[in-house]
Amino acid sequence: MAVADWLAALDRRAELRAKAGLTRRLHSRAATDGMVDLAGNDYLGLATHPEVIAAAARSLAAYGLGATGSRLVRGSTEVHHTLETTLADWLGTDRSLVFSSGYLANLGAIRALVRPRTLLVSDAHNHASLIDGCRISGAETVVTPHADVTAVAAALQGAPGRPAVVITESVFSVDGDLAPLARLHAVAREHGAVLLVDDAHALGVVGPDGAGAVAGAGLAGEPDVVITATLSKALGGAGGVVAGPAEFVRHLVETARTFIYDTALPPVVAAGVQAAVGLARSGAGLRAELAERAALAVDRLRAAGLDVSAADAAVVSITAAGPEAAAAWAAACRDRGVAVGCFRPPSTPDSRSRLRLTVSAGAPRADFEHALEVIVKCAP
Numbered sequence: 001m002a003v004a005d006w007l008a009a010l011d012r013r014a015e016l017r018a019k020a021g022l023t024r025r026l027h028s029r030a031a032t033d034g035m036v037d038l039a040g041n042d043y044l045g046l047a048t049h050p051e052v053i054a055a056a057a058r059s060l061a062a063y064g065l066g067a068t069g070s071r072l073v074r075g076s077t078e079v080h081h082t083l084e085t086t087l088a089d090w091l092g093t094d095r096s097l098v099f100s101s102g103y104l105a106n107l108g109a110i111r112a113l114v115r116p117r118t119l120l121v122s123d124a125h126n127h128a129s130l131i132d133g134c135r136i137s138g139a140e141t142v143v144t145p146h147a148d149v150t151a152v153a154a155a156l157q158g159a160p161g162r163p164a165v166v167i168t169e170s171v172f173s174v175d176g177d178l179a180p181l182a183r184l185h186a187v188a189r190e191h192g193a194v195l196l197v198d199d200a201h202a203l204g205v206v207g208p209d210g211a212g213a214v215a216g217a218g219l220a221g222e223p224d225v226v227i228t229a230t231l232s233k234a235l236g237g238a239g240g241v242v243a244g245p246a247e248f249v250r251h252l253v254e255t256a257r258t259f260i261y262d263t264a265l266p267p268v269v270a271a272g273v274q275a276a277v278g279l280a281r282s283g284a285g286l287r288a289e290l291a292e293r294a295a296l297a298v299d300r301l302r303a304a305g306l307d308v309s310a311a312d313a314a315v316v317s318i319t320a321a322g323p324e325a326a327a328a329w330a331a332a333c334r335d336r337g338v339a340v341g342c343f344r345p346p347s348t349p350d351s352r353s354r355l356r357l358t359v360s361a362g363a364p365r366a367d368f369e370h371a372l373e374v375i376v377k378c379a380p
Contacts (some may be wrong), residue, residue, distance in 0.1 A: 020323065021322060021323035021324035021326075021327060021344065022323055022344055022345065023327075027334075034337060035334070035337055035338065035339045036337060036338045036339065036363055036367045036368065036370070036371040037339050037360060037362075037363065038338060038339060038340050038341075038357040038358060038359065038360070038368075038371055039339040039340050039341045039356075039357075039358065040339070040358060040360070041201075041232060041233035041234070041358050042233070042234075042236050042360055042362055043204060043205055043233060043234040043290060043314050043358065043359070043360055043361065044204055044205075044234050044235075044236070044276075044279070044280060044283055044286045044287075044290065044360075044361055044362065045236075045286070045360055045361055045362020045363070046234070046235060046236035046276040046279055046280065046362075047236030047237070047362075048236075048362075049236070049275075049276070049279060051275050051278075051279060052236060052237075052272045052275045052276050052279070053272070054275075055271045055272055055274060055275035056268050056269070056271050056272035056275075058271065059079055059267045059268045059270070059271030059272070060268040062267070063077060063079070063266075063267040063268065065266065065268065066263070066266050067263055067264035067265065067266050067267060068263075069263060069264065070259075070260060070261060070262060070263055070264060071259065071260075071264045072253075072260055075263060075264030076264060077264075077267045077270070079267040079270045079271050079274065080098055080264065080265070080267065080270050082274060083098055083270045083271075083273060083274045083277075084096045084097060084098055084241075086274060086277050086278075087241050087243060087277065088243055090209070090211050090277060090281060091199075091211055091212065091214070091215065091220060091227055091243045092211065092215055092220030092221045093220065093221055093227065093243040093244050093245070094221070094244065094245050094246035094249070095243070095244070095245075095246045095249035095250075096241050096242065096243035096249065097241065097242050097243075097249050097252050097253060097259065098231075098239055098240070098241050098265055098270065099239060099240040099241065099242065099258060099259055099262070099265070100238075100239055100240070100262050100263065100264060100265045101230070101232075101238065101239060101240050102129065102198075102200055102228070102229065102230030102231070102232065102239070102240035102241075103129040103132075103240070104240060104258035104259075104262060105228050105229075105230075105240030105241060105242050105258070106127070106129040106130050106132075106133045106198060106228050106240070107129065107132060107133045107136055107258045108242065108252060108256035108257070108258035108259055109133070109196060109226060109228050109242045109252070109256075110130070110133030110134060110136075110137050110165070110167065110196065111133065111136060111137045111256065111257070111258075112248070112251055112252050112255060112256050113137075113165045113194060113196065113226065113248075114137045114138070114139045114165075115163050117162045117163065118137075118139045118140075118162065118163045118164065118165065119139065119140050119141075119142065119155070119156075119159045119162050119163070119164040119165075120134050120137065120139050120140065120141040120142070120164070120165050120167060121141075121142050121144055121152050121155045121156065121164060121165070121166045121167065121193070122134055122141055122142070122143050122144070122167045122168075123143075123144060123146055123147065123167065123168045123169070123172075123179070124143050124144065124145055124146045124349055125146045125147075125169070125172050125174065125175070125349040126167060126168065126169055126172075126198070126349075127169055127173050127198060127200075128347075129198075130167055130169070130198060133167075134167070142155040146172075146349070147177070147179055147180060149180055149183045149184055149187055152166055152184060152187055152188075153187045153190075153191075156187065156188070156190075156191035156193055157191070163192075163193075164188075164191060164192070164193035164194070165193060165194045165195075165196055166184055166187070166188045166193050166194070166195045166196065167196045167198075168181070168184060168195075168196070168197055168198070169197070169198045169199075169200070169201070170197050170198065170199045170200075170201070170202040170212065170213035170214060171199075171200075171201035171202045171205070171206070171213060171312060171313040171315060172201075172315075173200070173201055173315065174315075174317060174343055174347075174348055174349060174354065174356065175309040175315070175317045175354075176201070176309055176310070176311065176312055176313055176314070176315025176316055176317060176356075177309065177310060177312050178202075178206075178213060178312035178313065179197075179213070181195075181197060181213060181214065181217040181219060182217045182218065182219070185217070185219055185222070185224075185225065188224065189224055193224070194224050194225070194226060195219075195224060195225050195226070196225075196226045196228065197213070197214050197219075197225065197226070197227055197228070198228045198229065199212040199213055199214055199227050199228065199229045200228070200229045200230045200233055201233060201313055201314070201315055202214075202216070202229075202313055203229045203230075203233065203234055203235070204233070204234025204235055204280040204283075204287075205234050205287065205290065205313050205314050206287075206313055209280075209281045209282075209284075210234070210280045210281060210283060210287060211281075212227070212229065213313075214227050223245050225244065226242065226243070226244040226245075226248060227241075227242070227243045227244060228240065228241065228242050228243075229241050229243075231269075231273045234280060235273050235276040235277060235280060236272075236273075236276050237269050237270075237272050237273040237276060238265065238269050238273075239265040239269060239270070239273065286361045287361075289361040290314050290359060290360070290361040291311075291314075293314075293359045293360075293361065293365075293368055294311035294313070294314050294316060294359045295311050296369075296372075297311065297316050297357060297359060297372055298310065298311045298316060300372050300376070301316070301318060301372065301375065301376065304376040304379070306318050306319075306376070306379060307319035311359075314358060314359040314360075315356065315357070315358055315359075316356070316357040316359060317343070317354040317355065317356045317357070318354060318355045318356075318357070318375070319352055319353075319354055320352075320353045320354055320355060320380070321353075321380060322353055323344040323345065323353045325353070325380045326342050326343070326344055326353035326354060326355060327342055327344070328380060329342075329355055329378055329379060329380055330342035330355060332378035333355075333371075333374055333375055333378050336374045336377075336378065337374070338371040338374045338375065340355045340356070340357055340375065341355065341356035341357065341358065342355060342356075343355070343356050355375070357375075
């Protein structure tokens with residue numbers, strides 16, 4: 001195919017996406033744009049907390065802007081090791097390993113769990129990073145219906161004697177519902193499988209001292225449980241973490257390509273996250289406010305006749321009539337000073353389009369309640 005034909009084919013694909021209401025565009029934002037943010041993931045409002053900024057500034061002065069290399073070559077600093085010790089203690093695991101993103105943490109963790117003949121059992125609503133991790137691993141993958149423990153058990157029963165990994169989010173990123181972690185773990189253990197839990201939307205939000213849904217389910221430190229999470233949501237920073245048995249973390253250090261060949265998380269970010277962890281662990285009041293706001297959002301939006309998900313954590317989704325309706329709804333909210341997430345296929349695990357609200361305890365309460373009024377008024 002000639003280059004001109006290739007570019008024309010890309011234009012044609014863009015036209016088809018536009019007709020389906022699936023065009024995506026980047027929108028610039030200023031540092032202080034005055035928007036009420038129900039689209040970002042800064043659940044506890046820590047991204048701009050003075051202690052977080054001060055810790056990052058000290059590290060910036062000490063180390064400079066970047067890590068300057070991979071963790072194994074040059075980029076592993078005292079800040080990284082301190083953060084890993086802190087995260088392991090918080091999550092209740094033997095060890096943890098910090099990656100430059102949550103996406104890469106999931107890719108690395110899944111690949112490292114795969115042995116010859118491994119079966120991966122993945123929830124149908126799992127995040128794209130988990131889906132891609134399964135694909136890249138090359139292992140046979142069975143996708144089970146959402147939160148269906150019986151289907152997971154059947155998949156494991158159908159592969160006797162094979163190593164297996166059950167893969168799930170804890171709080172699912174699109175609808176915000178909580179996975180049945182205790183039941184999934186019981187089924188996995190019965191069949192000798194490992195349970196991998198992406199705790200991204202639960203870390204800092206639920207569980208004892210905000211330690212996440214795995215800890216909340218009483219599974220922290222279990223030898224057949226591996227936890228992954230981003231550091232970019234409730235902790236307000238960037239990066240990812242894999243936590244679990246010491247033997248598995250050692251295996252990651254020695255074999256995980258997304259760790260070995262990737263430039264390390266900048267120390268400035270790691271230091272800011274370290275400060276954020278301390279604030280999150282002692283942030284019971286913030287979590288209580290967050291839960292109250294999530295429940296309030298569900299009540300008010302349902303009272304307005306909207307189809308709203310349950311508020312198991314801090315993600316609330318509202319069903320839209322279709323992709324174009326969702327995009328128009330989000331744009332109308334944005335024009336009135338409220339940022340909301342607009343989720344359309346293929347970002348959704350089914351054919352439904354949604355507005356996704358990520359509730360934050362950081363905005364003033366009056367602004368949050370006003371934002372809910374705007375969402376209702378802008379509904380198509």
